[in-house]
Amino acid sequence: MRLIIVFACFILSPIFALGQNDILTIKEREFVSKSPPLRFSNHINYHPYSFFSNDLAHGFMVDYVKVLGSKIGIQIEFITAEQATLKSQFENGHLDAMMPVLTGKVDNYEFLTDAVIPVNFSFITRKTENSIKTLEDMQGKILAVTDNWQRMEFVKKYYPQININTYKNSKDALEAVAFGLADASIEDFYVANYITSRHMLGNLHTINRSKCDRSSDDTLRIEFAQHAKEWVKIFNKAIASITEEEKYALHQKWSQYLLSTPPATVELTPQERQYLNAKEKVMMCIDPDWMPLEANKEGQHIGMSKDYMNLIEEKLGIPIEMVPTKTWLESIEKAKARECDIYSLAMPTPERRLYMEFTQPYLRVPLVLATGPDELFFSDISLIRDLPIGIVKGYAYGEILRVKYPQMQFVEVENVQDGLNRVHRKQLFGFIGTLATIGYAIQKDFTGQLKITGKFDEFWELGVGVRNDALHLFTAFEKAIASIDPEIHQQILNKWIAVHHEKETDNTLLFQVLGVAALVLIYFLIRQRELKKYNKKLEILSTTDALTGIYNRLKLDEILSYEWNYFNRYGRDYSIILMDVDDFKITNDTLGHKAGDKVLQRIAKIISENKRDSDVLGRWGGEEFLLLCKETDSKGATTVAKKIQNAINSCSFKELKPQTLSYGIAQFRQNDTLDLIFTRADKALYKAKTSGKNRIIDAEELDAKP
Numbered sequence: 001m002r003l004i005i006v007f008a009c010f011i012l013s014p015i016f017a018l019g020q021n022d023i024l025t026i027k028e029r030e031f032v033s034k035s036p037p038l039r040f041s042n043h044i045n046y047h048p049y050s051f052f053s054n055d056l057a058h059g060f061m062v063d064y065v066k067v068l069g070s071k072i073g074i075q076i077e078f079i080t081a082e083q084a085t086l087k088s089q090f091e092n093g094h095l096d097a098m099m100p101v102l103t104g105k106v107d108n109y110e111f112l113t114d115a116v117i118p119v120n121f122s123f124i125t126r127k128t129e130n131s132i133k134t135l136e137d138m139q140g141k142i143l144a145v146t147d148n149w150q151r152m153e154f155v156k157k158y159y160p161q162i163n164i165n166t167y168k169n170s171k172d173a174l175e176a177v178a179f180g181l182a183d184a185s186i187e188d189f190y191v192a193n194y195i196t197s198r199h200m201l202g203n204l205h206t207i208n209r210s211k212c213d214r215s216s217d218d219t220l221r222i223e224f225a226q227h228a229k230e231w232v233k234i235f236n237k238a239i240a241s242i243t244e245e246e247k248y249a250l251h252q253k254w255s256q257y258l259l260s261t262p263p264a265t266v267e268l269t270p271q272e273r274q275y276l277n278a279k280e281k282v283m284m285c286i287d288p289d290w291m292p293l294e295a296n297k298e299g300q301h302i303g304m305s306k307d308y309m310n311l312i313e314e315k316l317g318i319p320i321e322m323v324p325t326k327t328w329l330e331s332i333e334k335a336k337a338r339e340c341d342i343y344s345l346a347m348p349t350p351e352r353r354l355y356m357e358f359t360q361p362y363l364r365v366p367l368v369l370a371t372g373p374d375e376l377f378f379s380d381i382s383l384i385r386d387l388p389i390g391i392v393k394g395y396a397y398g399e400i401l402r403v404k405y406p407q408m409q410f411v412e413v414e415n416v417q418d419g420l421n422r423v424h425r426k427q428l429f430g431f432i433g434t435l436a437t438i439g440y441a442i443q444k445d446f447t448g449q450l451k452i453t454g455k456f457d458e459f460w461e462l463g464v465g466v467r468n469d470a471l472h473l474f475t476a477f478e479k480a481i482a483s484i485d486p487e488i489h490q491q492i493l494n495k496w497i498a499v500h501h502e503k504e505t506d507n508t509l510l511f512q513v514l515g516v517a518a519l520v521l522i523y524f525l526i527r528q529r530e531l532k533k534y535n536k537k538l539e540i541l542s543t544t545d546a547l548t549g550i551y552n553r554l555k556l557d558e559i560l561s562y563e564w565n566y567f568n569r570y571g572r573d574y575s576i577i578l579m580d581v582d583d584f585k586i587t588n589d590t591l592g593h594k595a596g597d598k599v600l601q602r603i604a605k606i607i608s609e610n611k612r613d614s615d616v617l618g619r620w621g622g623e624e625f626l627l628l629c630k631e632t633d634s635k636g637a638t639t640v641a642k643k644i645q646n647a648i649n650s651c652s653f654k655e656l657k658p659q660t661l662s663y664g665i666a667q668f669r670q671n672d673t674l675d676l677i678f679t680r681a682d683k684a685l686y687k688a689k690t691s692g693k694n695r696i697i698d699a700e701e702l703d704a705k706p
Contacts, residue, residue: 023071023241028234037075038096038231040065040222041086044269047194048254049100049220052080053267060254061100061220064116067246068238080269096228100220102150111226113235115219120189122206124174124196129613132184138162140643141612142631144173144182151186161639171195178204180614181631190254266315266479275472281319282473284309285331285340288324289415292440292496293363293462294345299324304436305344307492308362308484312464315480327414329394335465341473343465347396350570357468359478361461362489367397369454370423370438371430378454384408387429390419397460401432406562416441424449434460436496547597548604551618556626559616560674563628567668574630574668575637578681579607579644581623582660582693591656599659603648610647611640625661634667634700641665641696649694660694667700 024032042057043050050059057078069076079086079095089095102119103112125132132138139161145152147166155162165182167173174195176182185192189206196204224231268276286305288296294303301309301322309320323340325331334340336355348358369381369389378384385407391398393412402410411428413419419431420441430453431438442450464481466474543555551559567574581587581603588596600623607617607625616628627644629637641663648661664685666677680699687702688695 023237024234029073031230032072032074032234035074037077038069038228039077039079039094041090041095041098042078042080043086044080044082046100046191048190052269055267060250061116063250063253065099065222067242067250068235071238071241072234082271090225093225093227095225096231097222097224099222101223103219103221111224111229111232113222113224113232114239115221116239117220119218119220121186121218122189122192123184124177124187124192124204124206125184126177126180126203127205128203129183135159135162138184140610140640141183142181144176144185146170146173149186161643163636163639174204183612183614266476266483268316268476268479269472272472272476275470276316276318276476279318279341279473281321283323283339283341284320284344285323285325285335285342286344287328287331288326289417290328290345290437292436293365293434296322296324301344304363304492304496307495309344311484311488312477312480315483316476328392332394335467338467338469341467341470342477345462346465347460347462348465349396349399350572351399352396352465353468355468356465357474358465359463359474359481361463362481362484363460363462365434365436365460365462367401367432367456367460368435368438368452369430369432369456370420370442370450371453372423372426373449373451375430375451375453381405381454381456382407384430384454388427390422390428390431392416392419392433397432401456402562403566406558417445420446420450430454432456545619548601548619550604550608550625551616553618553621556616556618556620556628559628563630564668564674568670571670572631573633573636574628575632575634576666576677576681577627577629577637577641577644578620578664578666578678578685579625579627579641579661580664580685580689582662582689584623587657587659595656599653599656602651602653602656603659603661606647606651607644610644615640634665634698637665637667638696638698645694645696662688662693663696664688665696665698665700 041050042052042059042062044052046059048059049061050057052058057080062078065076079089081089086095086098090098100116101112103115123132132141135155136159138159140163142163142165143155144165144167147168149166152164152166155164165176167176170185170187170191173182173185174187174192177185187195192204192206222235224235284301286294286296286301290303292303294301294305296302313320320342323331323334325334331340331343335343343356345363346352346356346358347361348356352358369378369384382405386409388409388411390411390413391401392415398410398412401408413422413428413431416431416433416437419428419433420438422428423431424446435452435455438452442452464477466477468474543551543558545552563574566572581599584596584599587599600619604617604619604625607627611617611627612629614630616630618626618628620626627640629640632640645661645663648659651659653659662685664681664683664687666681666684668677680703684697684699684702688697691697
C-alpha cells in the first residue's frame with residue numbers, strides 16, 4: 001500500500017505541484033497574494049480541451065490552467081456556460097480570462113498569453129476518397145466548416161473555386177462529409193478524432209495535416225480581459241516554467257481520454273435542468289406497430305424503446321408520456337403539429353430535419369428482404385428489378401433506398417404486418433424491414449410461410465428525434481443516451497432478440513438433415529455467385545456506353561427521372577451541364593473516325609477525373625456529354641464546368657489536334673418539366689457555340705437578359 005501511495009504521488013505531482021511561485025518577482029508575488037480568485041471560462045462541450053461533467057470543469061486546457069495556477073499561487077474558478085454567454089460575460093468584465101482561444105492570424109497579442117498547444121488542422125474525408133491531400137485538390141469540391149471558422153476569408157480569397165458550406169458546429173460539418181453532402185472538412189485533429197469515434201462516423205478518416213494559411217498562428221492560448229491584462233506576463237512566466245514531464249503527463253491523460261467510454265451519469269447544465277423542471281413531462285410519439293422495437297399495446301408502450309425510455313426517465317428525472325396513435329404516419333403528423341416533443345425511435349431524413357433534431361443512434365439494426373419460402377438467397381439486392389417490393393409508408397429507409405436503388409419497384413404498405421401479409425398472398429414479391437421486426441413477425445405469424453432471402457449493406461441507425469425548437473431538451477437527451485453503459489445495451493438486446501428452446505430433443509436426425517441442406521446450399525450459393533457475376537456483366541452492358549465506358553443515354557434517363565421526382569419533393573438544388581465537342585465533324589473528316597473515337601474516349605476520361613464524386617457523367621449522344629450535379633445551383637455547376645474546361649484546354653491530346661468543348665448549364669426550377677430544363681440547357685449551349693465556342697453559358701444569365 002505504501003508503495004502505491006508513493007507511486008501515485010510521483011505520477012500526480014507534476015500536475016498538482018504547489019508552492020512554486022518563486023518564478024515571480026517579489027512585486028508580482030505581492031500582487032498575486034492580494035488578488036481574488038481568477039474567473040476563467042469553461043465550455044460546455046469542447047472535447048478534449050474544455051467541457052463540463054460531474055458538476056466540474058474538465059479537459060486538457062482546464063488541467064493546464066490548474067498547473068499554471070499552482071505555480072503562480074492563485075486560485076482559479078471555472079465558469080461554465082454556452083459560448084455566447086461566456087463571450088458576453090468576458091466583454092462585460094465578469095470574466096477575467098477566456099480559454100482556450102484559437103488565435104489564428106492576429107496583429108495584437110497584448111492580452112494573449114504565449115502559445116499553450118499547437119492546433120493540428122487536418123483534412124477529414126470519407127475513407128473512399130483518395131484524391132484530396134491539399135487545398136489545391138479541393139478545387140470544384142465542397143468543403144464543410146463551422147460558421148465561425150477563422151480561415152474562411154483566406155480560403156475564399158486564395159481558393160475561390162472551393163465551394164464552402166457552413167454548419168453550426170464541428171459535429172454537423174463532419175456529418176455532412178460522412179453523409180456525402182460535402183467532400184471534406186478541415187478540423188482540429190483531436191476534436192475530429194473525438195467526434196468521429198464518439199458519434200460513430202466510421203466512414204471518415206484523417207488523411208493529411210492542413211496548414212490553411214502559413215502566415216497564421218494556429219495555437220490555443222489564454223486571453224485576458226482588459227481589466228486583467230497584468231496577468232498576461234505572470235502567466236507567461238508560468239507557461240515558460242512547465243517541464244517536459246508535466247507536458248507529458250497532461251498529454252498522456254487526454255490522449256487516453258479520447259479513447260475512453262462516455263460517462264455513465266448525466267450531468268446537466270443549469271439551463272437544461274431549468275428547462276426540464278419547467279416542462280414537467282415529455283410527450284412522446286412512437287410507431288404503434290413495430291415489434292420488437294416498439295408498439296402501443298392497449299395504450300401501453302412496450303418493446304426495446306420502452307426499456308430505453310425508462311432509463312432516460314431515470315437519468316433526466318422527468319416523466320416521458322406516450323401520445324397514443326394508430327399508425328406511424330399519424331405519429332409523424334402529431335410531431336409536425338408539436339403534439340409530440342420526441343420520437344422514441346427514429347432516423348433522420350431531410351424532411352424530418354425541418355421540424356426535428358436527432359440524437360446519436362442508440363440502436364443499429366440491419367435491413368433485410370423477406371420473400372416466399374421458394375425464393376433463393378439474393379447475394380446482391382440491386383439485381384432485383386421490376387418486382388414489387390413492400391416498404392412501410394413514411395419510414396426513413398424508404399427515402400434512402402429509393403435514392404440508392406432507383407431500379408427497384410417500391411410499393412408502400414401500412415405496416416410490417418400488412419407488408420408480410422401481401423407477400424404471403426403473392427401480391428408483393430418481397431418486403432423490406434429490419435432484421436428484428438421481420439424475424440419477430442415471421443417467428444410469430446409466418447413460420448414456414450415466409451423467409452429472409454436478402455440483406456442490404458445499409459443499417460438502420462435509430463436515435464431519439466427531438467423537436468428542433470427545444471435545444472436544451474435535445475442536449476439533455478443526447479447526454480442521456482451517451483451515458484448508457486454498453487452492458488445495458490446488450491441486456492436490452494438479449495431480452496427482446498432471443499432464441500428460446502421449449503424442450504430437449506434428439507438432434508441426430510436434425511443434424512443429418514442439416515448436413516444434406518448444407519450441401520444443397522453450397523451448390524446453390526455457387527450457382528448464385530455465377531448468376532450474380534453474369535447478371536452484373538449484363539447490367540454493365542445495358543447501362544454503359546461501349547466506346548467511352550461512362551453511362552449511356554438509357555441510364556441517364558433513368559437517373560434523371562428519379563432525381564426530378566426527388567427535386568419536386570424536397571426542392572434541393574440540382575443542375576445539369578450539357579457539353580458538346582467543338583468542331584468534332586472536322587476532326588472526323590480530317591483524321592478519321594478512329595481518331596474521333598479516341599478524342600471522345602480521352603474527353604470522357606478527363607471529365608471523369610475532374611468532376612466531383614457526387615456528379616454523374618454520361619454520353620448524351622454523338623459528341624455530347626451530360627453531367628448531373630446534385631445539391632448544386634447553377635453557380636456551383638459553373639465552377640465545376642470551369643474546372644473541366646481548364647483540364648480540357650490544357651490537354652495536348654498527343655497526336656490529335658487540341659480539342660475544346662462548349663458548355664450549357666441549366667438549373668432545375670419548380671413547375672418546370674425535364675423537357676423545359678433541357679430546352680434551356682440547349683439554348684445556353686447554342687449561345688456558347690455561336691459566341692466563339694469553348695465557352696460556358698448559364699441559362700440563368702440568358703433568362704435574366706431582356
